[in-house]
Amino acid sequence: CNHFFGNHLFFLCFAFNALSSFFSCSNVLPVSFSLPFSPLHAMQQASSIYPAPAPLPGYTSVANRTPTESLPGDLAGVGPGGAPVSPPEKKRILGRSPDRSCTDVVFLVLLLLFWAGVAAIAVLAFLGGDPMRLLYGTDFLGNTCGVTKGSPHIPTSVELNLTSGGGSWESRKYIWYPISGEVVSGLSTVDALEKVLKLGVCVRACPKVQDKTLLTYTSHKVWPINYPSTTVLNRCLPSDSGDWLNTFPYPGVARLLMQGSVVANFVERMVAELARSWPVLAACGGLAVAISLAVLLGLQWVTWAVVHIVMTAMFLLLGLLGVTCLLHARDMADDLQLSGDVYVSIFRGLGIAFLVLLALYFLLAIFLWRRINIAIEILSTTAEVTWRAYGMLTVPVVTMLLFVAWTAFCVALWAYLESYGKLAVDQITIFSKDVSNVIPGGGSASNVPIELGNMTVNFLSQDSTRHWLSLYVLVGYIWTAEFLSAICFMIIAFVTVMWYFGSTTQHKPMPMLAVPTALWFTLRYHLGTLAFGSMVIAVLQLIRLAFLWIVERVRRCHGAHPLLFVGCCVSCVLSCAERLLRFVSKNAYVVCCVQSSGFCQGSILAAELLMANLAQVAAANFITDCIIVLAKLVVTLANVAAGYALLTFTQLAPEVQVKAVPLVLIGIFTYVIASLFLHVFSCVQDSLLLCFCCDMDQNDGSETRPYHFNAALSDLVHKYNVPPSAPAGVARPPGTRSSSVEVQSRPPSAV
Numbered sequence: 001c002n003h004f005f006g007n008h009l010f011f012l013c014f015a016f017n018a019l020s021s022f023f024s025c026s027n028v029l030p031v032s033f034s035l036p037f038s039p040l041h042a043m044q045q046a047s048s049i050y051p052a053p054a055p056l057p058g059y060t061s062v063a064n065r066t067p068t069e070s071l072p073g074d075l076a077g078v079g080p081g082g083a084p085v086s087p088p089e090k091k092r093i094l095g096r097s098p099d100r101s102c103t104d105v106v107f108l109v110l111l112l113l114f115w116a117g118v119a120a121i122a123v124l125a126f127l128g129g130d131p132m133r134l135l136y137g138t139d140f141l142g143n144t145c146g147v148t149k150g151s152p153h154i155p156t157s158v159e160l161n162l163t164s165g166g167g168s169w170e171s172r173k174y175i176w177y178p179i180s181g182e183v184v185s186g187l188s189t190v191d192a193l194e195k196v197l198k199l200g201v202c203v204r205a206c207p208k209v210q211d212k213t214l215l216t217y218t219s220h221k222v223w224p225i226n227y228p229s230t231t232v233l234n235r236c237l238p239s240d241s242g243d244w245l246n247t248f249p250y251p252g253v254a255r256l257l258m259q260g261s262v263v264a265n266f267v268e269r270m271v272a273e274l275a276r277s278w279p280v281l282a283a284c285g286g287l288a289v290a291i292s293l294a295v296l297l298g299l300q301w302v303t304w305a306v307v308h309i310v311m312t313a314m315f316l317l318l319g320l321l322g323v324t325c326l327l328h329a330r331d332m333a334d335d336l337q338l339s340g341d342v343y344v345s346i347f348r349g350l351g352i353a354f355l356v357l358l359a360l361y362f363l364l365a366i367f368l369w370r371r372i373n374i375a376i377e378i379l380s381t382t383a384e385v386t387w388r389a390y391g392m393l394t395v396p397v398v399t400m401l402l403f404v405a406w407t408a409f410c411v412a413l414w415a416y417l418e419s420y421g422k423l424a425v426d427q428i429t430i431f432s433k434d435v436s437n438v439i440p441g442g443g444s445a446s447n448v449p450i451e452l453g454n455m456t457v458n459f460l461s462q463d464s465t466r467h468w469l470s471l472y473v474l475v476g477y478i479w480t481a482e483f484l485s486a487i488c489f490m491i492i493a494f495v496t497v498m499w500y501f502g503s504t505t506q507h508k509p510m511p512m513l514a515v516p517t518a519l520w521f522t523l524r525y526h527l528g529t530l531a532f533g534s535m536v537i538a539v540l541q542l543i544r545l546a547f548l549w550i551v552e553r554v555r556r557c558h559g560a561h562p563l564l565f566v567g568c569c570v571s572c573v574l575s576c577a578e579r580l581l582r583f584v585s586k587n588a589y590v591v592c593c594v595q596s597s598g599f600c601q602g603s604i605l606a607a608e609l610l611m612a613n614l615a616q617v618a619a620a621n622f623i624t625d626c627i628i629v630l631a632k633l634v635v636t637l638a639n640v641a642a643g644y645a646l647l648t649f650t651q652l653a654p655e656v657q658v659k660a661v662p663l664v665l666i667g668i669f670t671y672v673i674a675s676l677f678l679h680v681f682s683c684v685q686d687s688l689l690l691c692f693c694c695d696m697d698q699n700d701g702s703e704t705r706p707y708h709f710n711a712a713l714s715d716l717v718h719k720y721n722v723p724p725s726a727p728a729g730v731a732r733p734p735g736t737r738s739s740s741v742e743v744q745s746r747p748p749s750a751v
């Protein structure tokens with residue numbers, strides 16, 4: 001999946017990049033519209049606040065030399081003995097982009113055009129739709145129950161007083177459906193349900209079985225009341241209480257309507273419990289934020305301990321499982337009756353497999369020990385950056401609020417689209433009363449229903465255009481959701497890149513107004529790249545949803561079918577491709593932050609860097625995933641335990657009957673809050689890891705291309721910055737260790 005999708009992705013990237021290059025901002029817009037930027041830009045602006053570190057003795061930078069001072073060696077164009085040499089070719093270094101311009105503008109234009117289409121659909125739906133039809137339902141005349149606006153055939157007050165219930169039209173906010181042999185005899189369950197839903201009658205309250213009949217208005221049709229009903233979302237649906245369904249002549253239609261009743265009753269009870277426990281929910285919401293912040297703060301010091309505890313636990317778990325399976329197999333083999341049994345072979349094989357995994361795990365831990373330490377140092381730095389740039393913690397929260405607002409808009413738009421249509425007239429055939437023993441397509445002549453006439457009904461007619469409009473809105477919803485997520489990631493990545501490449505000192509200062517600056521550069525230059533990446537992911541998600549829909553349709557129509565296996569395999573491959581593309585896209589966004597490249601070029605550069613540092617990336621990502629999962633579990637379990645204590649030992653919610661209901665909700669929103677805060681940690685780690693790979697690949701520790709990682713990483717990778725006063729090639733003095741001075745300039749290791 002990785003090989004196949006990767007090749008085709010890069011091929012498509014080259015094709016799209018060829019088109020988008022003609023629309024680059026540097027060619028279309030005036031030169032004055034392009035602002036210079038590099039990750040050092042924010043640091044240069046803040047130079048008055050963060051003074052430059054003192055240089056080493058005898059050091060004079062190239063930028064500070066006077067024209068009369070000679071340049072050393074090859075920089076001056078003079079070699080040893082006065083022989084002229086050509087100056088070295090200037091290499092483009094990641095993180096030192098001299099200017100920044102708009103990227104992938106054509107895809108931003110496509111997204112804006114797509115949003116314009118969604119806006120046009122919204123205007124059309126808001127003008128012609130009426131969500132009240134979905135909320136209260138429409139009767140057999142096409143009227144909305146309890147609503148006068150948009151109801152074309154409202155009966156007069158005299159007609160309403162003559163019918164069952166009486167009262168005004170505004171008081172009839174509930175709709176009841178007749179399930180009678182007069183309309184469902186001889187029909188399949190689905191056809192009968194479609195017919196019943198067209199015959200709804202607006203009532204003031206759900207009718208009772210003791211009333212026996214219900215007289216309708218206008219047509220004065222009398223329907224039998226043959227099932228108990230309960231109110232569910234302004235509908236009188238069959239009740240799930242009692243054993244009346246065992247003797248009901250039309251159980252298929254009743255069960256379909258009863259499903260909504262069961263779900264609604266469950267939701268109603270859950271909402272009542274939550275309403276009684278709101279003080280505990282509010283207190284646990286504040287605790288979730290506090291515990292999440294405390295965990296983020298503690299990760300700066302406990303990362304090393306947590307990683308080693310997790311590695312030791314994995315080692316012990318594999319060994320314990322292997323020994324347990326082998327001992328269990330031996331005990332089973334000692335029994336003469338079970339000797340040679342297949343279960344003995346299964347447990348013996350599992351024990352051997354666990355021990356083999358234990359040996360491989362031990363060997364990997366030994367050979368990757370240095371890379372594991374590098375990953376631990378990167379994670380410690382990640383926690384430090386996350387806590388120092390605390391403004392980044394608001395980025396996922398704001399993104400979540402925008403996502404909720406966008407979701408609410410799309411749900412409202414879907415409701416208007418579902419209620420959009422024109423009233424159509426249909427003729428419903430009325431049969432002789434309650435011929436319940438009719439077999440469709442057969443039976444004796446005495447069991448054949450007799451047609452008594454037709455009943456004219458008005459219903460909301462919807463054409464196939466509505467389905468295509470709903471699909472268009474679905475595409476826009478997925479694309480925009482991925483776009484918002486990409487903006488959130490790039491803002492955090494920009495802050496990380498500016499901090500990492502902003503200085504070569506041991507203790508790097510955080511740039512002033514880092515988050516607003518990152519937001520400005522993201523919105524100003526790189527929305528096109530984010531639109532491109534989110535579009536590719538959205539298309540892949542839509543293809544996967546289409547396959548899942550096909551699989552579900554096949555399962556409903558044919559049950560067990562070979563196509564189900566094929567569909568599941570294709571869905572699995574698409575899921576793997578989506579995960580791969582998300583990973584490549586995030587790293588492409590980081591490269592875009594570093595050197596202002598488009599999505600295609602950034603994807604290729606990110607893939608090259610990741611493949612060149614595959615073991616390091618795998619170790620760091622595995623450890624990060626373990627820490628994030630463990631942190632989420634700690635925050636969630638701690639807050640659930642606090643909620644249980646508040647429910648049990650305090651009087652904040654004494655009326656709660658089922659404690660599991662508020663505790664489940666506390667666990668859910670605590671997990672969401674912890675995920676929001678730890679998402680920042682994950683984004684910073686991804687950005688720092690790629691910055692570290694760029695630093696290792698593009699820099700060599702010289703005066704013009706110094707390393708930017710800290711002293712601890714220098715000791716781990718054995719790469720150091722050459723002191724400016726020392727000639728090239730001077731080895732580091734024996735016993736020299738990391739210094740606490742601000743300037744990290746040391747000779748390269750002799751190793």
